[in-house]
Every structure is written in C-alpha cells, then in structure tokens.
Amino acid sequence: xxxxxxxxxxxxxxxxxxxxxxxxxxxxxxxxxxxxxxxxxxxxxxxxxxxxxxxxxxxxxxxxxxxxxxxxxxxxxxxxxxxxxxxxxxxxxxxxxxxxxxxxxxxxxxxxxxxxxxxxxxxxxxxxxxxxxxxxxxxxxxxxxxxxxxxxxxxxxxxxxxxxxxxxxxxxxxxxxxxxxxxxxxxxxxxxxxxxxxxxxxxxxxxxxxxxxxxxxxx
Amino acid sequence: xxxxxxxxxxxxxxxxxxxxxxxxxxxxxxxxxxxxxxxxxxxxxxxxxxxxxxxxxxxxxxxxxxxxxxxxxxxxxxxxxxxxxxxxxxxxxxxxxxxxxxxxxxxxxxxxxxxxxxxxxxxxxxxxxxxxxxxxxxxxxxxxxxxxxxxxxxxxxxxxxxxxxxxxxxxxxxxxxxxxxxxxxxxxxxxxxxxxxxxxxxxxxxxxxxxxxxxxxxx
Amino acid sequence: xxxxxxxxxxxxxxxxxxxxxxxxxxxxxxxxxxxxxxxxxxxxxxxxxxxxxxxxxxxxxxxxxxxxxxxxxxxxxxxxxxxxxxxxxxxxxxxxxxxxxxxxxxxxxxxxxxxxxxxxxxxxxxxxxxxxxxxxxxxxxxxxxxxxxxxxxxxxxxxxxxxxxxxxxxxxxxxxxxxxxxxxxxxxxxxxxxxxxxxxxxxxxxxxxxxxxxxxxxx
Amino acid sequence: xxxxxxxxxxxxxxxxxxxxxxxxxxxxxxxxxxxxxxxxxxxxxxxxxxxxxxxxxxxxxxxxxxxxxxxxxxxxxxxxxxxxxxxxxxxxxxxxxxxxxxxxxxxxxxxxxxxxxxxxxxxxxxxxxxxxxxxxxxxxxxxxxxxxxxxxxxxxxxxxxxxxxxxxxxxxxxxxxxxxxxxxxxxxxxxxxxxxxxxxxxxxxxxxxxxxxxxxxxx
DNA sequence: TATGAATGAGAATTCATTCAT
DNA sequence: AATGAATGAATTCTCATTCAT
Numbered sequence: 001x002x003x004x005x006x007x008x009x010x011x012x013x014x015x016x017x018x019x020x021x022x023x024x025x026x027x028x029x030x031x032x033x034x035x036x037x038x039x040x041x042x043x044x045x046x047x048x049x050x051x052x053x054x055x056x057x058x059x060x061x062x063x064x065x066x067x068x069x070x071x072x073x074x075x076x077x078x079x080x081x082x083x084x085x086x087x088x089x090x091x092x093x094x095x096x097x098x099x100x101x102x103x104x105x106x107x108x109x110x111x112x113x114x115x116x117x118x119x120x121x122x123x124x125x126x127x128x129x130x131x132x133x134x135x136x137x138x139x140x141x142x143x144x145x146x147x148x149x150x151x152x153x154x155x156x157x158x159x160x161x162x163x164x165x166x167x168x169x170x171x172x173x174x175x176x177x178x179x180x181x182x183x184x185x186x187x188x189x190x191x192x193x194x195x196x197x198x199x200x201x202x203x204x205x206x207x208x209x210x211x212x213x214x215x216x217x218x219x
Numbered sequence: 220x221x222x223x224x225x226x227x228x229x230x231x232x233x234x235x236x237x238x239x240x241x242x243x244x245x246x247x248x249x250x251x252x253x254x255x256x257x258x259x260x261x262x263x264x265x266x267x268x269x270x271x272x273x274x275x276x277x278x279x280x281x282x283x284x285x286x287x288x289x290x291x292x293x294x295x296x297x298x299x300x301x302x303x304x305x306x307x308x309x310x311x312x313x314x315x316x317x318x319x320x321x322x323x324x325x326x327x328x329x330x331x332x333x334x335x336x337x338x339x340x341x342x343x344x345x346x347x348x349x350x351x352x353x354x355x356x357x358x359x360x361x362x363x364x365x366x367x368x369x370x371x372x373x374x375x376x377x378x379x380x381x382x383x384x385x386x387x388x389x390x391x392x393x394x395x396x397x398x399x400x401x402x403x404x405x406x407x408x409x410x411x412x413x414x415x416x417x418x419x420x421x422x423x424x425x426x427x428x429x430x431x432x433x434x435x436x437x438x
Numbered sequence: 439x440x441x442x443x444x445x446x447x448x449x450x451x452x453x454x455x456x457x458x459x460x461x462x463x464x465x466x467x468x469x470x471x472x473x474x475x476x477x478x479x480x481x482x483x484x485x486x487x488x489x490x491x492x493x494x495x496x497x498x499x500x501x502x503x504x505x506x507x508x509x510x511x512x513x514x515x516x517x518x519x520x521x522x523x524x525x526x527x528x529x530x531x532x533x534x535x536x537x538x539x540x541x542x543x544x545x546x547x548x549x550x551x552x553x554x555x556x557x558x559x560x561x562x563x564x565x566x567x568x569x570x571x572x573x574x575x576x577x578x579x580x581x582x583x584x585x586x587x588x589x590x591x592x593x594x595x596x597x598x599x600x601x602x603x604x605x606x607x608x609x610x611x612x613x614x615x616x617x618x619x620x621x622x623x624x625x626x627x628x629x630x631x632x633x634x635x636x637x638x639x640x641x642x643x644x645x646x647x648x649x650x651x652x653x654x655x656x657x
Numbered sequence: 658x659x660x661x662x663x664x665x666x667x668x669x670x671x672x673x674x675x676x677x678x679x680x681x682x683x684x685x686x687x688x689x690x691x692x693x694x695x696x697x698x699x700x701x702x703x704x705x706x707x708x709x710x711x712x713x714x715x716x717x718x719x720x721x722x723x724x725x726x727x728x729x730x731x732x733x734x735x736x737x738x739x740x741x742x743x744x745x746x747x748x749x750x751x752x753x754x755x756x757x758x759x760x761x762x763x764x765x766x767x768x769x770x771x772x773x774x775x776x777x778x779x780x781x782x783x784x785x786x787x788x789x790x791x792x793x794x795x796x797x798x799x800x801x802x803x804x805x806x807x808x809x810x811x812x813x814x815x816x817x818x819x820x821x822x823x824x825x826x827x828x829x830x831x832x833x834x835x836x837x838x839x840x841x842x843x844x845x846x847x848x849x850x851x852x853x854x855x856x857x858x859x860x861x862x863x864x865x866x867x868x869x870x871x872x873x874x875x876x
Numbered sequence: 877t878a879t880g881a882a883t884g885a886g887a888a889t890t891c892a893t894t895c896a897t
Numbered sequence: 898a899a900t901g902a903a904t905g906a907a908t909t910c911t912c913a914t915t916c917a918t
Binding site: 034035036037038040041123126127129130131132133134135136137143146150167169170171173174175177178180181182183184185186187188189191192193194198199201202204205206208209210212213214215217218 | 253254255256257259260342345346348349350351352353354355356362365369386388389390392393394396397399400401402403404405406407408410411412413417418420421424425427428429431432433434436437
C-alpha cells in the first residue's frame, strides 16, 4: 500500500458495498413504481430496469416479489416514522413539554403535511395500504404496522385522559382506530384527488375539528 | 310432449330477459371476486365461472374487463347510495325536519353501520377505491362519484352553517373532503382489520367526535 | 340444407373436433420430444412449436406440464398394451390355447420386438420410466402402471404353476418383478445403445434363457 | 497472538489438501442430490450449499455442470466396481477356484445385494443411467462404462462355455447385454418401487432363474 | 346471441455462467 | 484459490382478447 504512489482516488467497491448499493437501488425503484402503478402493476422487469440492474436481480436478492414488496413496506414505514419524529422535533423544541392533546394534534398535522408533498415512500405506503383491502389479500407487514399505529395513538390518548387534556368518554384504542382511519383516508384523497385546491386545506380543517373533538366537554 | 306440437304458448324468458339476467349474474360475481381478490386478481375466467356462464360471456357483454369493472363500480355506488337513503328514512321518519347538523351525523352513522356488515358491493367499492391510489391508475368512474360525495357533504354543511347548526369557520368543500376521508378510512379498516373488537365500536366514537367537531364553538 | 346447391366439400370442423385435433397433436409432439430430450428437456414451447400451435395451448388444454406428461404416459402405456395384444393375436391365432409358459415367452418376445423398432410412444415410456429413478421424483401414473404389469405377470405365472407348465418354486409376484425389470432394462439398452449389432439379438437369447428358467426343474 | 509473529510451524492443511477436500465434498453432495432430484434437479447452488462451500466453487473447480456430473458418474462407477470386488472376495475366499458359472451367479447376487441398501453413489448411478434414455442425451462416460460391463460379462461367459459350466448356445456378448439389462432393470425397480416387500426377494428368484438359464441343457 | 378454442404477450422464477473482488 | 454478486436466457404459467362455430 505504502508503495502505491498514485493510489486510485476511490478504491473499487467491495462486494458488500456493491450488494447494498444495488439492493437500495431496487428498493427505491420498487417504491416509485408501486406508487405509480400499484403492486401488481410493478413488474420485476420494470423495477430492475428503473434500478439499472439486470432482470434477474430482484429475485436474486429478495427471493420472491412478495419479499421485495414487504421490504419496501418496512423501509417506507420506518422512514415515515423517522421523518415524522424529526419534523415534530423541528417544530416543537420541547416535545416533552407538550400536553398529550397538543401532541396528538401536532402529530396529525405533521403527518398530513407529509402527505401534501409525498415522497415515493409515502405514496407507496398508501398504495400498499389500498392493496390490503381485498379480503384474501396477503401483503405482509402492513397489519402489524397498523397495529403499532393504533397502539401509539391509544397510549397518547390515555396519557391525555390521565392528565385531563383529552376527553375521557372515549375508549383510547377505538379513538386510535378512528384517528388512523381519518389520517389514512385523507392521505389517500390527497394522493389520488387530481384537483388539490381543497384537499390541500384539509390539514387546517382537521386541526379545527380535532381540537374540538378531543377537548374535554365543557362543564 | 304432445302439446309441444304447437309452439309453446309462453316462452319462459325473452332474449332480453335472459341477457339481463346473465349480465346481472356477471356483475354480482365480479363484485364478489373483486372484493375477495382485488381487481387484478379477478380474472374474467373466474368471474364467468362463478356466474355460471360461459368463459366468453364477460367480453361478449361488456367488451373489455375495464368496462365490466367500471360497471361494477357504478352499480355498487348506486346501490350504496340507495341503501343509505333507505336506511336514513327508516331511522328518521321525518328526515326533512332534521337539522343539517343532525343529518350529517345520522348519515355518517348509517354509512359506517353499513360497513360493519358489508355486502359484496360495499367491499368491492372499498377495494376499488384502494386501487385508485396508484398515481397512474385509471379510476374510470370513481373520481366523479367521489366528487358527488364531496358536493353532497358540502351542501349539507353549507345548509348547517346558514341555519347555525354547524360551525361556520370551516370551508364546506374542505370539510366534505375531511368527512369523506374519515368515512372511507374507517370503512377500509373495518374491512381489512382481522380483529374487529375495537373497530366495531368506531361508529360511536366517530359520532361523539363529530358532535363536538361540527357544533358551533361556544361563546 | 337441401337448397345448398354446392355444399363445401368438407364442412368446417366443429369446436370439439378442433379441440381433439390440437390435443392429439400436442400429445404426439410431447411424446416425440420427451423421447428425444427427456421430460425436463421437453419445454412447453418446443412441444407447441412442433405441434404447430401457439405457445399457450399446452397449459391451456392440460393446465400444467405435469398433467400433460401424465397424459402422455397414460396414452403411451395404453397404446403399447394394445399393440402387444394385437401382435400376440397376429402371431398366435389361438392365444387361449397356449400354455401359460408359452404365453409368457410369447409376450416377452413381442414386447422386446416392439422395442427393436420403437415408436415415439415406446421411447417416451422408457424415458419416463428413467425419470422416476430419483427418489423425490413425481412423474405420476408410472407407478400404478408398473403395478399393473407386475400383477399381470404374477397372474400368468400362477396359472402356469397351477397347470404345471411353470416351475413352482418361485413366488409369482417376485418373478413378475424380475420379468418386468428384465424387459425394461433390455428395452432401455435397446434404445440408448448406439451399437445395436448385439442388442438386436437379445430377444433370441432372452427366450433361450427364459425357456430354461421358467420350466419346471427336471426330476 | 504473540506466537503468530513467526509463521505457524505446521499449517493445518496444504492448499492442495484443502482443494481435494472441498472437491470431494462437492462430489458427495452432488451424488446425493442427483440421487434425490435427478440431474436437472441438482442445481449447482443446492450442491454447493449441501457441501458447505461457496456458491461459486462448483464452477470454479469443475468448470461446467456437465463436467461435475461426469466426474460424479466416474467416481460412482469406480466405487461400485471396487465394492463389488471387495464383497466378492469377502464372500468367496478363493474366487479363482470358482467356475465361471458360479462366478456369474455370485457377482449378480452381490450386485443386487448392493442395490438392496444403496448408497448415494449407487442411487446416483441408476439415476444417471435413466437420464441417458433420451435419444439426444449426452451420456458422457456412461456408454463406455456400460461397454466395459458387457465385455466383462462376455469374458466370463466365454470362459464358462470353454470350461463347460455355461451353456454354449448363446453368444457371450449378447448374453452380457441381457445380464446387464436384467441387473440394471431390477436395480432401478429396487430404487423406485415404494413397496419393497416383493422387490427385496428378487435376488433369490434371479439366482434360481439364472442357475437354470445358464446351465448347459441336459442331454 | 352465446360458446369456448386459440392466441400471444407478459408475469415470476430458476439457474448456469461470468467476473470483480 | 475462493467468494458471491450480477447477468440474462429459458421456463412455466396466467389471462385478456380474438374469432370460428
């Protein structure tokens, strides 16, 4: 090494690097195409083409299309959670000081804002959610993620009820389902509604509604 | 046998009747299979088989699969609207006497109740809604139906704002989108959530939230 | 009909006829290609091409490749049995008058003669037999056919033992297995041995051996 | 660690040894998988996996799959011959004192006994024999081995005819083919017949038949 | 009008082989 | 020498659509 006077600026990629790189490219391409054409419309051929790899690579890396799709779902969810958390911390320096009431509203607000200018991940996630509607659907990984979301809302709401910032006459888990349904439904409309003049104002209205809906009834 | 010498007095069904009958059978079968397996999972072969017709009939009657699917969507929507109206009239003898505030809540309630025990039509509609999420999807009839729904909510809300039963600080069209998103999102969860213990109580919670959210702010 | 002055010489084929015709063509082509390249070497594409049909027809008619192969096996076996019986009756006008000892020898002789100038069916059958050797092999329909053959030989041998024309110190079922193994083994050599100068004389030698082997021991 | 400053006194294995070891492991794994799934069913990936080596090693060592398969065939044949000879010597201390008649019978007996409890090599050999049945198959080593077997039998039989222990009215080469066909056919049945109750008694019956078939005709 | 036979494009998947590391 | 990432041709199977009957 020492004797190599003019070492190459960038050493050849290792096998591991090559693998990670192509895997990432495939996941990105898959998310994009799923967002555009749906799961069934996203053929492995189209994915590999967009990723700039050979036709055989997707199955070579992920085994089956289902496994690739699951991985896309997992990555998208993780990234969306991370983005939400990051945005929340940007908006409210002291997240810990917020009441649960304020935290629910802030989270909803940020989540909807995310879907006003959705990335491929966000769009893919909603598309994949839509593809779980058939009763015999299989798309793995979505159900558990949904349950985690319900749980998250339920915890927050319980906290709010304990501290008195959220009305106590609703069951937290049920309210969580309602919240999640609201978010997903509006996100879906934001994505698929061609005329977004009104849809883009939904966030404000949701906050208005939510403030009134969650607050403990007067007297 | 002996009487068959002369032509049968009354043929069982006319050609037109038979055509309508098989067309109906195909639409029913299509809705069921779409609800189970999604649009791409619903092959014309499986539809014709369940309808008890020949393999060639779907294309023969509807021309293309897309046309058949659009027809299923149209029929399902019409039927759901009709069912909602009928249920509304059953529940409230004097619908015309209800305030817009009450009418919105009643309609939402009935709509969600419908999806607690969904027929193939309802399930198919949600599945088809889900398949419009990809950005390049060809909705064919779903978009207009959604717009009609937004308009309907917007009218109701405007009326409520005029008569003072609904808070006036929200834009009716935007509130309509929010309402529709809420309904669709919860309906979708009702269909795809395996554990329905909490989901089945969403209707009550939605009403509680909605009452607080729509009412004019005190003071 | 009567008014049709110049009726077409050959009326258009009915649907059923078309189906039977293409099915037969596919089976013939499949047997040929299996005989040439083995089961795995017989791609559906090559079969449909030789049959002069479209690429999709084999699966369209038979569902899966396995089903097609099973059908080829069944047809080949039936035809070989029929040919053997026919040849037997041609060679011995009064088959019923033959002793079991003579009948076994005659059948073996005719069977081997068949494989001296094998048709595609015969060659395909041996090839398919060969593909059952792997322990996890699936090729259906071969096992039952083999058992029928064992049973047939066992019956014949039992009859010979009863009438005294065949040695009685062997178990008929076991002897049947030995006979069938002998036939299959020699048939396989007849097919795959490039230099047939000696192989073509195996039939005579087998008869010499068999005569001595089956006859009741002197004294 | 400290002692590693100087080179290790005795490296565990030389490069050559390691190479031979992995080569052997690959051949064993290949024979097993060929016995289970046939030649086409034995993918290089599955072989390398079972051998516990890297995916690339089979091609690296043997160049092509065909070369690996040929090598498996060669090794299996050599080993089977060696085993037969060894068993023969175990059973008959003075092989040289046996008449050719007795030697043929003994060899056949031992060969069949071998296939009553076949090792992977034996099973692989029969499977590979079966895969030579297609007319366009590329046997690669099977044909020569078969010829050696024919020659071996022919020599033995000639000797028997000279010494008077074997009937003289058969052509030795032809009788060799018949013998080899018999052995292979029964071996194949022993491997592929699920119900071995009768097959396991074939050896005894073959010997009975053979004794009568080979003996010079009385008078 | 209705049937179902036939087509052929497109899908996922397998796999021997090549090649950079 | 050995690894395993990447390739791309080949395979089976699905299915909307066309068309002869």
